[in-house]
Amino acid sequence: MEGDNTDSAAGEDGVPAPATGSSPALNVLCAICNEFFRANDIVFSTAKCGHVFHKDCLTRWLNRSSTCPQCRSSCTRNRVHRLYLNFAEATEYDDTEPPKMPIEWVAMDLDVHSFPDAHQPPEGAVQCGTNEDGLPTYVARAYFNDDLLPSVYVPEKKAAYGSYACRAYALTDDVEILVLNDCDLKWVPGQHGSFPHDALHTGYSELGEITYMGRGIYEGILRLGKVHPSHKVMYMPHRGAEVNVNTYEVLVVTPRDHAER
Known part of the structure; x- marks a missing residue:
């Protein structure tokens, strides 16, 4: 051949x-x-x-x-x-570390046979709120069925948690954590499915609808979750179930070099 x-x-x-x-x-x-x-x-x-x-x-x-x-x-x-595969003769630049992207989704190695500290969030990971047990949570996303789910990463559990079809799921495969390099972030108020035009595209539904990372108060705790515009709520995982609130804040990320233009 x-x-x-x-x-x-x-x-x-x-x-x-x-x-x-x-x-x-x-x-x-x-x-x-x-x-x-x-x-x-x-x-x-x-x-x-x-x-x-x-x-x-x-x-x-x-x-x-x-x-x-x-x-x-x-x-x-x-x-x-x-x-994108590069096939060329080696150059003097091949050993140079490439510049960091302002917004990265870094894959997490959560296999049971991974190195002991593989579950630790990388530098620049976005921490916000806690889970129902008071453990710190990080902005993440994970592939589940045909969705890319905005998810809640809990390092102490070595898993991300996402809500889907009325249930909460612990996710250890195809989990990516948000890492920011030289960016500004803010949380913009929203309600009943609304979101700012510059909200960070975090995931999508099986029908192709964009979903966003949000945060809201549930049972007195600041929680991360999935803003699903057509459903007019923010969903979040809670003790094995999918719960929701209709007022929340949506994550907006702006690279600083863009903000200065």
């Missing part, structure tokens, strides 16, 4: 391989079309299991299946993202 052969071939389930160009083949196969990736191919990865495929191959597959083509774990078109 390597070399100058540019003919497309039918792969698994009859999905045709993308046309190959003049760029060199890499020693990595797309499991759908069974062709080697080339340096100029558009490559996508599944968010949960991390398997990699040609974009066109994966798109066709997910049009008729909701599983990963390689391992058959749950996967939808909302749970994939593009990979």
Whole structure:
């Protein structure tokens, strides 16, 4: 399959391989079309299991299946993202640490076999409020079913907590914590589903509606939760259940270099 052969071939389930160009083949196969990736191919990865495929191959597959083509774990078109791979000669800049982004979602390693301090929030993580037991909580998000849930990360529990369909869930897979570098943040009042135009896009529902990180008072405690505009409330996890309030504050983040312009 390597070399100058540019003919497309039918792969698994009859999905045709993308046309190959003049760029060199890499020693990595797309499991759908069974062709080697080339340096100029558009490559996508599944968010949960991390398997990699040609974009066109994966798109066709997910049009008729909701599983990963390689391992058959749950996967939808909302749970994939593009990979940008650089293939070039090493340069003097390769060992230079890249600049930090103002707003980052940092993946947390919450596996039971992780290093002892892997659950600790990184520098710049946004702490706000507590959970029902008085433990500090951090702004986070997590993939759950077909949603990206604004979630509440509790380091002492080594888990994030999100609310979904009237229940609260402890989440340890696909958890990301918000980290800010040289940013200003504020909490803007909202009610009955309202949110400021510059609110931080934190998650989305299975229908594609943007959801936001909010904070509100529940049983006298300042709590983090999910502002769901069309539902006109802020949801939060509480002792295994999903509870809500209709007045709250919404998180707004502004990188300082933007604020100075």
